Amino acid sequence: MREVYAIGLGITSFTRLEYPVAEIAAYAGMMALRDAGIREVDHLYVANMGACRLNHQSGLASAVVDSLSLTPAGAETIENGPASGASALKQGFMAVASGLHDVVMVIGAERMREVNNLEATDFVATLTHPLSEHIYGVTLPAMAGLFTRLYMEKYGVTERHLAMVAVKNHAHAMDNFFAHLHEPITLAGILDSPEALTNNPYIADPLRFYDACPVSDGGACIILASQEVARKQGKPLVRLAGVGQATDTHAVHEREEPTDLLAVRRAAEQAFRMAGVTPQDVHVAELHDAFTILEIVESEEVGFFPKGQGHLALERGETRLGGRLPINPSGGLKAKGHPVGATGVGQAHEIVLQLRGEAGNRQVKDARVGFTCNFGGFGNNVVCLTFVRED
């Protein structure tokens, strides 16, 4: 296989955007073309979960490739739920690594706020099992609430730990211009004060309002290329060095231990093994914190901390900027936002930016190995990526 490099980055604000989803995607793509200093690509992958349902737009990649005047390059849409972004990056990786293409554009885009919150919540809930979960009215916040209660009972995680994740990631997002929420929050405001229950009501016990990510619109883009092309760019060489993907049972109740996220564990193992690094080599990570509990659990499952001890590392401040292993310096899904199809590309965008040393006030010092975990379904389809800076 050939080595694959990230040579161009583009992103829109993750927020409410009053543009068609194809334009959101195309804008991110054009920023990436400019960043890479190129005008054409061989192929375009567009990650998206809901354009057909939410925006009445099918054939999204065909619309985007034309909007960017990139025809006759090949184009296709990749849908893998909230892991669509990393799945599309995996497709792009394979296309370049195999020698099929030299330059591939991967865009993730979603416009969720065209519909109201109830419709958006139901749309996301359709990724649960239709006959054993969705039919009973389960939503992702409800699923995460059940999971969190089990995790608390088993490992001693408390609501304070969950709130600490939210406070940390909101603080990180303050330095990210493109983040959805520029809203500093404190433990007093969302947990300890008499007003906390008003500021931060329960939405799916034990999860509260600030334990959940916002519903966002947004787009992100990464251009992948062969080593020969990347060396001509004159930019720091950031290699997509490891790709891993694993699945688990669709229905959560069928898992032997419902508090284990085996697909996360297996996808991470593959991504580390392919890159020839270990979890202890990672300097910065973006984990899929659609709910605060997920950042804690994923930090254990990918191997950063022993099982059941992620919340203790959080307590020690190891996962905040300036800590031993900063997690979600972008603000994560929690505060940067979660336009589902764009999320995986957005995570990788942040890691490449960090490894280039271009992350501004949220830069992780001397970062050379970065990692992303893009979590599809409720842990039933997970894609992990490892990036390594060379030179």
Next chain:
Amino acid sequence: MERQLYGYQCPKCGHINYPYRMRCRKCKETEYKDFTLVALPGKGHEREVLVLRFLALAAAHAVRVVDVAALGTLVSVELAFHLSPPVRR
């Protein structure tokens, strides 16, 4: 009914794009700048006409391909509109 078509003029090369696109089809500039909205001339050369009749809907559509000369640039425009009154068998 009065109809007016608008094109999207690239600020760099002057090419008129129709329909709207993010990047100019001619110069492929990658720096984002808003296109200028320009009214296209009301006259053009009709190249093809295709009339589609949908009996079940008791309606018809016509698709016309028209070459419009605008600011020195040739633009192909597709028009779709209802014919009135609805066609009856």
